[in-house]
Every structure is written in structure tokens, then in C-alpha cells.
Amino acid sequence: MLFGKLLPREGNFFEMFNQHAERIVEAAQAFSLLVSNYGDLHLREKYHQAVDSAEGAADRVTHEVNRLLHKTFITPIDREQIHSLINTMDDVADLFQDSAEAMALYDIRAMTDEIARLTDLCLRCSERLRDAVKLLDKIADPAVAEAALKTCEEIDRLEGDADRVLRSAMSKLFREETDVRELIKLKAIYELLETITDKCEDVANLIEGVILENS
Template structure:
């Protein structure tokens, strides 16, 4: 019993979730600026660095959460849920960084309408993710729990929109792009951006499970 009393009983998990979600939105918004200013190489480099910085900050939060799990005697929600949530959130940050790096490594020369639309949907998903994460700490309140579920449903709808944009983009790409190298580049970018929305939906599914169990 003395051992249990010496260990933290709660930890600051909710605040750390919020910190990570903030870093995700920062990375998403920086990536959106990268896309919007793609023709300016100086701005492109600047926003790539901002994406990297946000992803590294998110990594540090993930590390701190995973370490705190092992130091906390009683956690506010199930340990597996904490672990799954923070690591799935970190996947979103990683994918944003991967998208920025891939555009540079593949020497993508231009940004088209499909990249812009998928980026917009990815940013919206990340922003809704942040809203949903912010509600987790108040699940004992029924309206808060309901708001969290509605936000998760919105993420699901945005992911479905991204699926439709992705299918249309791929169809257009294979019908109209004569340069095989450019086709390969754009296909990879489309897939990465759509995967960001998929991973946001995975986060939403974890949150929904937490809501249903704890509200």
C-alpha cells in the first residue's frame, strides 16, 4: 500500500493530450501554408521547418505520456486507452512530416487542385481532432460527452470526403498525366494526405470508445 501511495494517482494526461493535439494542428497549418506558398522556395523551406518543429514537439509529448503511464499508480482512463490514443495521435503528426518531406524528396514541381483539396480536408480533420481531444477530460458531463461524439462523427464525414477526393484524383491522374515519373510522385502525395484523414478517423474511434466507456 505504501508503494501505491508514493506513486502519482492521476498524472496530467488530459493536458498532455491537449498539448499534443495543439502540435498536430500547428503541423497541419504549417503544411497548408507550405502548399499555399509552394512556388516560393524560401517560404516552402520555412514551412517545412515549421512542420518538422511541430512534429518533434509532438514526439516529446508522446514520450512523456508513455513514460508517465509507467509512473502513475491510478490513471484517469484505462492505460491501454492512453497508450493507444497518444500513439495514434503521434501517427498523425508523423504523417504530416512525411508529407512535407516527400514533396521535397520527390522534387514535386507543382501543387494541383487535388493536393490543395486533400490538404484542406487534412487540416480540418486535425482541427476537429483537437476539439475532440479537449473534451475528453469532461466526459462525466453528458453534454460534453455528446459534443465529443458529434465531433468524432464530423471527423468521420471529413474522412469520407477525403476518400471521394482521393478516388477522383487518382482517376484523373491515371487518365490525364502522361509523365510516368510525375504520376508516381503525385500518387504518393495523394496517398499520404488521404492517410492523414484515415489516421484522424482512427483517433476519433479511440475517443468514441473512451466516451462510451466513461460517460
């Protein structure tokens, strides 16, 4: 009995998931503002830095979760689920930073309607991801578990919308863009943004797995 009392238990994993999800939304919001203010060099740099800051904060949470995972004997959900969830969430934050960095490195000169539409879908996916994560510590309640599953389904639908926007964007790009360099640059940005929604869907799938195994 004494040995059991001395073992590290649970940790604050759900709270750290929430913190990370908030940093993802911060990165998404900053990236959205970068896109909508792209013509203003000062604001573009300001929001690029905000994306970097949010991604750095998310990295610190990820590091703390992985550190705590090694020190905690009893966890609230399966250890592998914790590891996969936090690292896949971190991929989402990384991709926002990658997208902002790619725009700067590739010298993207102006935003397109397709970038704006994909950015909006990325922001909405991130917000719904945060909503689903917030419910994880209450999934023993069937109503909460059902609400979380519905939120995950919404993320799946948004990812499908992003797929369709990407296909349309690629079709238009290859039909209308005559500058090969611009085509290559925009293609890369479109694909990066769509990948953000893919990663959000991956997080949603992991959350669904947690719910089905633990609710």
C-alpha cells in the first residue's frame, strides 16, 4: 500500500492538452491575420513572429508532456495514446510555422483566394480541435463523449472541404498560371495548408480512439 502511494500518479495531462490546443488556435489566428494583412510588410512580419511564438509555446508543452510521461506511473489514459496525441497536435502547430516560413522563403508576393479559403478551413479545424480536446477529461459522461465525437466528425467534414478546395486550386493553377516558378511556389503552399487539415483530422481520429476505449 505504501509503495502504491509513493508512485507518481496521473499528472496534469488533460490540462496540458488544453494548453497545447490553445497554442494551436493562437498560431492559426496569427497565420490567418498574416494572410489577411499580407500586403502590409510590417503586419506580415508581426503576425509571422506571432505564429513562431505560438509554435514555440506549443513545443514547450509537448516537451513537458513527454517529460512527465516518463515520470508518471499511472496515467489517466493509455500512455501510447498520450504520446501520439500530444505529438500529432504538435505537428499541427509546426505546420502553421512551416507555412508562414514557406511564404517568406518562396517570396510569395500576393495571396490568392485559394490560400484565403484554405487558411479559413485551417482556422476552423483548429478551433474545433480545441473544442474536442477540452472534453477529453469528461468523456466518462456519455453525453460529453457524444459531443466530442460529433466535434471530431465536424473536423472530418472540414478536412473534406479542404480536399475539395485543394483539388480546385490545383486545377486552376495548372490551367491559368503561366509562370512555372509561381506555379511551383503556390502548389507548395496549397499543399502545406491542406496538410494542416489532414493533421487536425489525425488528431480527431486519435481523440475518437481515446473516447471509444475509455468512455
